[in-house]
Amino acid sequence: MGQTRRTWGRRTLAATIAVTLAVVAAPPAAQASPGSISSWALRQLVTANGVMKHLKELQRIADRHGGSRASGSPGYDASVDYAERVFRRAGYRTSRQAFDFQTFLINSPSELERTAPAPAGPLPHRIMSYSGSVDATAPVTLPTGDPQGCAAGDFGPANVGTIVLISRGACPFGQKGRNAAAAGAAAAVVYNNTTGDLAGTLGNDYTLDFGVVGITQALGQELAAQVDDGLTLRLHTDTYRGQARTENLFAESRWGDPDNVVMAGAHLDSVAEGPGINDNGTGSAAILEIADKMRWFPTRNKVRFALWGAEEANLVGSTRYIADLPQAERDRIALYLNFDMVGSPNYVRFVYDGDNSAFPPGTGSAAGPPGSGAIEKLFHDYFASQRLDSAETPFSGRSDYGPFIAPGVDIPAGGLFTGAEGIKTPEQAAVYGGTAGVSYDPCYHQACDTIDNVSKKAVGEMSDAIAHAIITYAWDTRSLSTPPAGPTGGTTAPAGEGGGLHDHEVEI
Numbered sequence: 001m002g003q004t005r006r007t008w009g010r011r012t013l014a015a016t017i018a019v020t021l022a023v024v025a026a027p028p029a030a031q032a033s034p035g036s037i038s039s040w041a042l043r044q045l046v047t048a049n050g051v052m053k054h055l056k057e058l059q060r061i062a063d064r065h066g067g068s069r070a071s072g073s074p075g076y077d078a079s080v081d082y083a084e085r086v087f088r089r090a091g092y093r094t095s096r097q098a099f100d101f102q103t104f105l106i107n108s109p110s111e112l113e114r115t116a117p118a119p120a121g122p123l124p125h126r127i128m129s130y131s132g133s134v135d136a137t138a139p140v141t142l143p144t145g146d147p148q149g150c151a152a153g154d155f156g157p158a159n160v161g162t163i164v165l166i167s168r169g170a171c172p173f174g175q176k177g178r179n180a181a182a183a184g185a186a187a188a189v190v191y192n193n194t195t196g197d198l199a200g201t202l203g204n205d206y207t208l209d210f211g212v213v214g215i216t217q218a219l220g221q222e223l224a225a226q227v228d229d230g231l232t233l234r235l236h237t238d239t240y241r242g243q244a245r246t247e248n249l250f251a252e253s254r255w256g257d258p259d260n261v262v263m264a265g266a267h268l269d270s271v272a273e274g275p276g277i278n279d280n281g282t283g284s285a286a287i288l289e290i291a292d293k294m295r296w297f298p299t300r301n302k303v304r305f306a307l308w309g310a311e312e313a314n315l316v317g318s319t320r321y322i323a324d325l326p327q328a329e330r331d332r333i334a335l336y337l338n339f340d341m342v343g344s345p346n347y348v349r350f351v352y353d354g355d356n357s358a359f360p361p362g363t364g365s366a367a368g369p370p371g372s373g374a375i376e377k378l379f380h381d382y383f384a385s386q387r388l389d390s391a392e393t394p395f396s397g398r399s400d401y402g403p404f405i406a407p408g409v410d411i412p413a414g415g416l417f418t419g420a421e422g423i424k425t426p427e428q429a430a431v432y433g434g435t436a437g438v439s440y441d442p443c444y445h446q447a448c449d450t451i452d453n454v455s456k457k458a459v460g461e462m463s464d465a466i467a468h469a470i471i472t473y474a475w476d477t478r479s480l481s482t483p484p485a486g487p488t489g490g491t492t493a494p495a496g497e498g499g500g501l502h503d504h505e506v507e508i
């Protein structure tokens with residue numbers, strides 16, 4: 001009890017300072033506004049330690065539930081319960097939106113090993129999401145036709161009963177798997193056609209009982225060269241797929257204009273492979289910390305926080321939310337801010353390229369709805385005000401803002417990202433620190449995405465930037481309708497091809 005009272009006292013003091021600054025203090029300069037004063041005050045209250053406290057709780061939840069927080073698993077449900085308690089204690093009105101989807105869970109870690117010729121032993125690989133279960137020891141063959149295996153005719157009688165080694169490229173992984181399975185193969189191993197690990201997904205509509213894993217290009221070439229020498233592999237995958245119920249969680253401020261809602265969100269689910277602390281415990285924890293501290297700021301606009309389910313199953317939760325939202329409700333949303341991975345250990349401060357100024361047509365990204373460029377500029381301007389560099393990353397729709405910016409929905413959106421499986425360049429390392437030639441997040445979508453896989457410095461810088469954006473718009477969204485004056489770009493070069501945003505590599 002005493003402890004509770006002391007905590008309350010400290011918070012009351014913090015609130016008094018915040019409210020005093022936001023309301024009483026006379027604007028010292030022409031540009032001072034409720035938004036800018038509140039931004040400063042909120043950023044004093046939002047701390048990296050506060051975000052880390054939520055991350056530690058998400059790690060504990062994963063530890064108690066088999067090491068994963070994937071939607072459809074008890075680890076996800078416990079994450080929702082925890083987040084709802086945080087929101088409720090801070091005074092928000094919470095709600096849940098339940099939906100069914102095809103889940104993918106891993107019962108036990110997959111195994112790939114070479115049984116002949118020497119050297120026999122385990123081989124590094126990544127299971128593809130939605131892979132079926134298999135336990136096969138079999139000779140290895142290449143597709144009898146095109147090595148990419150995109151056509152049924154690329155497989156022949158020679159592939160029957162074998163583990164087929166297929167090249168990435170030209171078609172979705174699910175198509176390669178279906179073709180190999182239809183031809184009577186025992187399993188498939190897909191090798192990359194570029195550098196880096198291959199962590200693909202077969203798609204949440206893949207239900208074949210046929211195992212598929214990914215390996216690097218170098219290992220693929222090594223194995224292909226051994227096919228004529230009697231190469232045999234053992235592949236064991238043990239997975240669960242099936243209809244599961246999961247939820248989105250929402251928390252809404254009790255004050256503010258309900259016709260001008262500022263939305264900010266993050267996906268709360270992890271992949272099946274691990275606890276998902278950087279992806280996306282960090283975005284979720286930043287939202288929780290900011291919501292907790294924003295309880296003291298009765299802003300002009302209504303604020304709605306969203307924690308999405310089943311993002312990793314292809315944006316299922318956010319897609320369902322938008323699909324079920326009547327047009328009149330969509331019209332009330334002024335903007336949506338998305339935060340997916342904001343604590344990458346080898347990080348760069350990426351801002352979504354809302355006006356597509358940095359990426360040429362045909363790279364999979366496009367300019368967002370009007371207002372998205374203004375959001376991008378707000379983030380870059382904030383970082384510049386803190387003497388922090390920032391760069392741009394493709395506005396590709398590959399996270400939960402995708403359904404918001406879809407044609408016909410057209411809600412302005414923006415957000416931040418500190419990098420996933422892409423490789424940090426020497427130029428980026430010179431500006432942002434960290435290690436060139438290594439992924440921004442070497443544990444992306446793996447069991448090692450734990451509390452030790454988070455940069456506290458990144459979390460601190462990003463949560464301040466997120467707090468600034470949310471409270472700025474919570475006071476005033478008029479800048480969204482003014483085309484940004486001057487360039488909207490970052491201060492350093494945009495993400496290269498390797499800066500791919502949270503890419504599930506579903507296509508090719």
Ligand SMILES: [Zn+2]
Pocket residue numbers: 267279280311340341502
């Ligand atoms: Zn993510």
